[in-house]
Amino acid sequence: MAATVHQPTVDELYEGVRSGNRALIGRAITLIESRNLKHQDKAQLLLEKLLPHAGGAQRVGISGVPGVGKSTFIEGLGSWLIDQQKKRVAVLAVDPSSGRTGGSILGDKTRMEKLSANKDAFIRPSPSAGVLGGVARATRETIIVLEAAGFDVVLVETVGTGQSETMVSDMVDFFLVLMLPGAGDELQGIKKGILELADMVAVNKADIFEKKIKQAVREYKSALHIMTDASPNWHPPVITVSGLTGDGVPDLWERIEKHARIMSENGERAARRNEQRVSWLKSQIADRLLADFHSDTAVHQAFGPMLEDVRNGKKPVSSAVSDLLKLYHSKGYRGL
């Protein structure tokens, strides 16, 4: 560590976050994102202090394929929440494909120029490229920081590919899926599984493709109609919205608030958050055990060739598993 940069203490970070100091909020998040073991110990102490002050925000996940207009929509929604609803709004991103400077999602703040200049907004790009589990961990802990800093709404943007949706839906209270009306007769490019996660579908760019809207809404409604709802108290609505003009944004937010009211009153929201923490704990343990396994030199050397033999059907899976675990355990007390 260079002596020229003062490293704030845990107490300084805590006070800074609690008083809403933007620079120290940023430093706290950087600490949480660090893979340095000393930083991680410090981050844990900080999180333990902040945790009692967390939990107050409306956490909304926002997903949609590239091109659906997420940035424009989030800028519009965020500005409206600040100007009309007097909310303080934080925007995070989960995009394992993108480094801090990658720019594919939120990387270029100028994409949300208006919002990022607002004193009641806080925008943070995706943690630098790494395993998805690590990116998700940092984002979950960043939500704790932002809630302890008093933000009322945390929007978590994710690009509509891969497993990142599942992870984001597992850290928010409400999962919003932005959809494009189909380019032709068919609705294209809907990722498998994405509708299952949706608490609401919003068909975006209503102003551009006006003619296709009704058909798109009908088809999404029909698809959601035959799926079992995750909650007996909420059927995901399908609405239209325009990120560009802001049409539909008040209706959209009203539904998110209605969802929050219903789920808070009947206890489902607390239960969802509790289960999210439990599943997070379990996945973190599994991730750490696997990371330790793969960091073993003998395992590392044997794994590639063994994987190929399994892939090609030359070696039974159970034999490969057994061989690899014997290698892993050979140095420790956990002999088979």
Place this chain on the structure above:
Amino acid sequence: MAATVHQPTVDELYEGVRSGNRALIGRAITLIESRNLKHQDKAQLLLEKLLPHAGGAQRVGISGVPGVGKSTFIEGLGSWLIDQQKKRVAVLAVDPSSGRTGGSILGDKTRMEKLSANKDAFIRPSPSAGVLGGVARATRETIIVLEAAGFDVVLVETVGTGQSETMVSDMVDFFLVLMLPGAGDELQGIKKGILELADMVAVNKADIFEKKIKQAVREYKSALHIMTDASPNWHPPVITVSGLTGDGVPDLWERIEKHARIMSENGERAARRNEQRVSWLKSQIADRLLADFHSDTAVHQAFGPMLEDVRNGKKPVSSAVSDLLKLYHSKGYRGL
């Protein structure tokens, strides 16, 4: 081991399986299902010998909620395959909720009385209740045994709840979902995610609910229409079938064979099997590492209270993970 029962050697089992000896096939499967470590070593040797002779069957997963008529359908399909197509047919089940004697699925062989009496059929209930990963492992390895024994078709039945569908779809070439036409205007009880796995949807009991059929077919087609197909070369069809009368069974099988032809020719079938083996290897490693973790006495004692603190938001997840891993590693060489 009691001296009164002769334990067949690996070579005896191998010869027995290869020659289609039903008693020895059964013994081989029992060996594979055993959790006894000595048995597992023996099972590995057997699988290594059998593996070069495996891979020849059409592997079909069949899923559907209880009440959809899976047993009747499988009995009808199996009998038809044997009588009309001169196939040898094996039927397995994956049902982690059911012990060998539980009876909720295939447990009672009389449910498939006709098929189980057929010399060209082999029916095996789900391995006894246990973790799903273990049940799935045994079933995958049982497929190897049955293929080495010369069965042409392996049907893997699974009950339409929980994660068992995903696991079964990950061990077969073709995943068939049986559906009931809706009782009212709506189609009820469709498990989230099940349609995404389907290579075909068959609306069952076409003879009973004739009036509802067309609407059901239309709605499933519409739902599948807006989902991205897993393969560019196959769009999951929606057909009707009657397990009771056998109506639709030849059409159903013809489509499964067509799928097999297309996917074999373009290499997707081999690729799917290769990826299935890789994902099986990875999940087995993760399962074993987690089992070892939870078998640690110190971890075992601390886990429950720690989980509660995490669930209730009293302890940050990262702290709990860190504490638990320190406990786990404290006795071994893998100190943090």
